[in-house]
Amino acid sequence: MSLAKRPFLDSAQGFKHSNNPIAIGSTVKQLNNMHQNISSKYCESLGSYKRWQTLEVEIGNLKLGAKQPIRLQSMSSCKPMDTKANVDQSIRIIDAGGEMVRFTAPVVRDAENLRNISAELRKRGYNQPLVADIHFNPKAALTAADYVEKVRINPGNFAELSSNKINYSQEEYNAALVEIESKFVELINKCKANNVALRIGSNHGSLSQRIMDRYGDTAIGMVEAAMEYLQIAVRHDFHNIVLSMKASNIRVMVPAYRMLSARMREENMNFPLHLGVTEAGEGEDGRIKSAMGIGSLLEDGLGDTIRVSLTEDPEFEIPVAKLIADRYNNRYSNSSNTEIELPYNPYEFQQRKTKEVLGIGGNNEMPVVGLEWNTTLNNSINLIGINEYFALNTKPGNAFVCINISEINSISRLNAKENIVLVFEEDAKYCLHSFRRLFIELMNNSMDFPVILKRNYDNLSEDEIQIYSAIDFGSLLIDGLGDGIWLETNSLSQERINEISLGVLQASRSRITKTDYISCPSCGRTLFNIQGATHKIREKTSHLKGLKIAIMGCIVNGPGEMADADYGYVGAGSGRINLYKGKEVVKKGIDEDKAVDELIGLIKSYGDWVEEKNSEFLPTAE
Numbered sequence: 001m002s003l004a005k006r007p008f009l010d011s012a013q014g015f016k017h018s019n020n021p022i023a024i025g026s027t028v029k030q031l032n033n034m035h036q037n038i039s040s041k042y043c044e045s046l047g048s049y050k051r052w053q054t055l056e057v058e059i060g061n062l063k064l065g066a067k068q069p070i071r072l073q074s075m076s077s078c079k080p081m082d083t084k085a086n087v088d089q090s091i092r093i094i095d096a097g098g099e100m101v102r103f104t105a106p107v108v109r110d111a112e113n114l115r116n117i118s119a120e121l122r123k124r125g126y127n128q129p130l131v132a133d134i135h136f137n138p139k140a141a142l143t144a145a146d147y148v149e150k151v152r153i154n155p156g157n158f159a160e161l162s163s164n165k166i167n168y169s170q171e172e173y174n175a176a177l178v179e180i181e182s183k184f185v186e187l188i189n190k191c192k193a194n195n196v197a198l199r200i201g202s203n204h205g206s207l208s209q210r211i212m213d214r215y216g217d218t219a220i221g222m223v224e225a226a227m228e229y230l231q232i233a234v235r236h237d238f239h240n241i242v243l244s245m246k247a248s249n250i251r252v253m254v255p256a257y258r259m260l261s262a263r264m265r266e267e268n269m270n271f272p273l274h275l276g277v278t279e280a281g282e283g284e285d286g287r288i289k290s291a292m293g294i295g296s297l298l299e300d301g302l303g304d305t306i307r308v309s310l311t312e313d314p315e316f317e318i319p320v321a322k323l324i325a326d327r328y329n330n331r332y333s334n335s336s337n338t339e340i341e342l343p344y345n346p347y348e349f350q351q352r353k354t355k356e357v358l359g360i361g362g363n364n365e366m367p368v369v370g371l372e373w374n375t376t377l378n379n380s381i382n383l384i385g386i387n388e389y390f391a392l393n394t395k396p397g398n399a400f401v402c403i404n405i406s407e408i409n410s411i412s413r414l415n416a417k418e419n420i421v422l423v424f425e426e427d428a429k430y431c432l433h434s435f436r437r438l439f440i441e442l443m444n445n446s447m448d449f450p451v452i453l454k455r456n457y458d459n460l461s462e463d464e465i466q467i468y469s470a471i472d473f474g475s476l477l478i479d480g481l482g483d484g485i486w487l488e489t490n491s492l493s494q495e496r497i498n499e500i501s502l503g504v505l506q507a508s509r510s511r512i513t514k515t516d517y518i519s520c521p522s523c524g525r526t527l528f529n530i531q532g533a534t535h536k537i538r539e540k541t542s543h544l545k546g547l548k549i550a551i552m553g554c555i556v557n558g559p560g561e562m563a564d565a566d567y568g569y570v571g572a573g574s575g576r577i578n579l580y581k582g583k584e585v586v587k588k589g590i591d592e593d594k595a596v597d598e599l600i601g602l603i604k605s606y607g608d609w610v611e612e613k614n615s616e617f618l619p620t621a622e
Contacts, residue, residue: 287466
């Protein structure tokens, strides 16, 4: 049954187009159901890989979209007026394989300095496109368009009438759109004259109050904010546009891109997409989270350029991005007719409901098969059946049934009343579409067996295993499909396999086993040492399992992206930090040297601190 025909969608109201928006004063239920009027057609094929052929746009000497390779980019973290530092860092990014470099330009003076940065790079023989990142300042955008090949604007803060107003009337809402158009058209005309491209980039962390007032802090709000600007641009015959829908929460980010794609299809648009997960973090956690969010969309053929946002020097982002992109740049679209219909909603996370078997499924914590505990408490995570299977090296008997895509027709012959755990296996290089079809077969046959997702990554590098497992498992987990994961490889120790597996479950929010850090990659707006702060905070708080701590360079996206964080550490000026509890600022202007200790004190004052226990064991589930 297609999504559009499901009975619970019949009462959904509103979300089709900004010309027919949901009514002012709509109920929470209506707001939550708006996405259900969107077509389920968000990609070229749900049953096999097929890349969306988007409009080809020109960004300087670079072509993006259509059949072009997935382009790689990063962003300078240097102060906007430090020409030498920006040039040197840009060269490191480009030498690493970056095809575009972005710079923040908060004020007109910073935008003017892009001329010097561009001139010096061209003088040294680097002709890659440069991008200006603009927030709050249309004049800076106009200035930057004289010196760069692309301007990125944020519809959440480009040209709003008021950032504090609530309860917009329809007349006030329309007046705000008129004001936006008057300012945006100036930039459109400048971009036309200079052959400069635009990125309209929504961020979950910086939606305007006007959008929040009508759509809430939602993926729908992100889409609607971008569509307003896109419709203005198209109305003024400007099409050299790229769009993005970034969030730190993958369960927001992926649905937002899907909704945007579906909305464009409804209006016969096909503008290229820039993919990225904001504030992904550092190290392995940041790499897994980025690969999961970006790769999940690339698997469905969405995405034309990517940026991996790590709290590290930006040149280290490019090899990760390349590892992700190479998996798709060399992949051919499947022309066979394998179209399927989804029995679940692709725009809203909901875990597939299953029965409990051997402590797997139901409301149980997701297991990592093969997890070795250096303790006699083998039942500490309800994995007696699996662990005994491994310990005794015997077949699991009737409790486990392994299924691969070639056996899809056998699913209907299973007895739905049996207490079995299915293990989905796929030996091919890619697994999303095979596993998706197997899950749909289960759901269409009303079978609620728990499913373990199994993949083998023999003879691959550690980086490849890290990235590929994040994509393969994560692209299913973010849709609520799967009750545990089973990663095998001859390249790593079982302990290392366990660490990566738990990292995948953490990034997908399927199972929390450690502190959750939301940290931005830094840019020229950051006025403190964010990498050093992140390291110190992680060092002192990594034992606080399940606590969410946000470390943000500035207020542009900080307070919004950390909306579901328990505590926030946000730059407030040169060497100054504001501390948040939830969404509220509780301490302002703290000296950078004292801020980490103040954060720890804040966590203790709210009763969320536990003393670290020295243990030689891997963490056990509670």
